[in-house]
Amino acid sequence: MKKKNKVLITSVVAIGIAAGSYFAFAGGGSEVAMAYSGYKVTEKQIENAQKFGGEVIPNGIETISFDPTKGTYELAVKKGDEVKKGQLLFKYNDPTAKQGVTEAEMQKKIAQKEVTLFQKQIDAAKQKLQKDKNAGLPAEALKASEVEVQQLESQLEMKKFEVEKSDEMIKAAKEKVNTLSVTSPADGVIDDIVKTADEKTGMSGITLRHAGPFKVKGQLSEYELASMKVGQEVTVSSKTVAGKTWTGKVTEIGSTPLKSMDENKTVSNYQFTVTLDNSEELQNGFHVYVTSKSGEATGTIVPKSSIVKKGDKNIVFVVKDGKAKEQAVTVEFETDSEAKVSGVKKGEQIISKPEKDLKDGMEVVAR
Structure with a gap:
């Protein structure tokens, strides 16, 4: 009986010591550091830009129709010919x-x-x-x-x-x-000659593509109208001609919505036209991107995801000596993903996307 009691007491004491040791170890350890993704503050230029799809079109195009009431005619040009303003295109036989x-x-x-x-x-x-x-x-x-x-x-x-x-x-x-003599109204290229009246339009004649750099036409939704103005400079790029861009200006923005076959549409679209400064290597009908800038800035740049709103001020967390330190910043310009700020210096390490429970002075460790 005494032997049994001794064994039981010894077991309880051992369990108690083990439990005590565990809690002592768990409670006495240091705080676990929060992992973070860092960003090194840089100085560079950023810009606000939007891309719109577009299609390359001639500088101008018009059709000089044949008048059947004037009888037969003799052509003085053929498809593909370059012509000058005033040059004879065809003459009626009367x-x-x-x-x-x-x-x-x-x-x-x-x-x-x-x-x-x-x-x-x-x-x-x-x-x-x-x-x-x-x-x-x-x-x-x-x-x-x-x-x-x-x-x-x-x-x-x-x-x-x-x-x-x-x-x-x-x-x-x-x-x-x-x-009876019909001349070219402008410098250009004979794009097509339709001798027999078209079944749909009933028209026949010469299609003249005006000389000069191509234009680009595209569409803006009613929500995008504010992002483009007549006279604004834009950049054009093409998948077909990789690595090259063209410059131009917006010369027209339609005031009347484009017609749509969709009766249930809830957004109106408006046509815009860009006149290119040059169109070397582009072809009529190419599909291109039109990039419109609405502002730019050069300075100290940080990711917008690094900025946290705290009360009436903006802060970022600067990493110093393994700890996250709050630093107030002023946002001076921003794009969709970046912002130019004052309050931090080039080369400082900040947390690019702070966790919600991150606090000033907390220990952090880079991922």
Whole structure:
């Protein structure tokens, strides 16, 4: 019986000692350091930019239609030709218009010959009148010669009027002929020639792509309108031509929403146009990205995720001697992911994404 009691007491004491040792060890250890992801404060430039999809389009494009009421025509150009403003594109075949010029010119020549003839007759009549006066013929005899001169002069004026009238007829006939000649309204390239009327539009004619750098057209949602202004400089990039960018300016932003087949749409879209400074290596129809800047800043930069709102101020946690120290900062400029701040220095180590329970002075260890 005594032996049993001894064994029991010894076991209880041993368990007690073990338990005491455990609690003493657990309670006496140091605080566990919080792991963190760090960021070394840098100085650089950041910018606010948005990307929009777009499509390369010609600098300008227009169709010079064939007029079927003017009859047949003769082309002076072919698809792919480069043309200058005023260069002949095609001419209508209208024999009556050309005949009108010829007839008017013939009438003028006849009238001019008659003017010359009457002028000679007048000169001869005047010489005879002067000769009769010198011969001392009576006034009655001279009267007939004077009447003849007056009649000839009157006829001469009529023929001169016919010459002037012929000039007007020639001018009108030539203007009609000129309407048969259709010239290019601008420098450019012949993009297409449709000789037979299109089934959908019923139109036929020459499509002229204007010379000059390409443009880019794209769409903005009603929420994005404020991020782009007419006159704003933008950068254009293309997946097709890797590693190259083009510059340009926004030249137009539509004020009327684009039509949509979706009856349930809740957001309106507006078209914008960018005129490029140059378009080397780009092709009509390429799909591109238009990058619009809304601001930029250079200075001390930190991740926005490192900034914590505390009361009415912003703070970051600077790591010093293995501890997190609160440091107030002033945000001067920000993008979606970064911010330019004052209050920290280049090279300082901060916590890029502080935990909610992180406190000033807590021990931390880098992950």
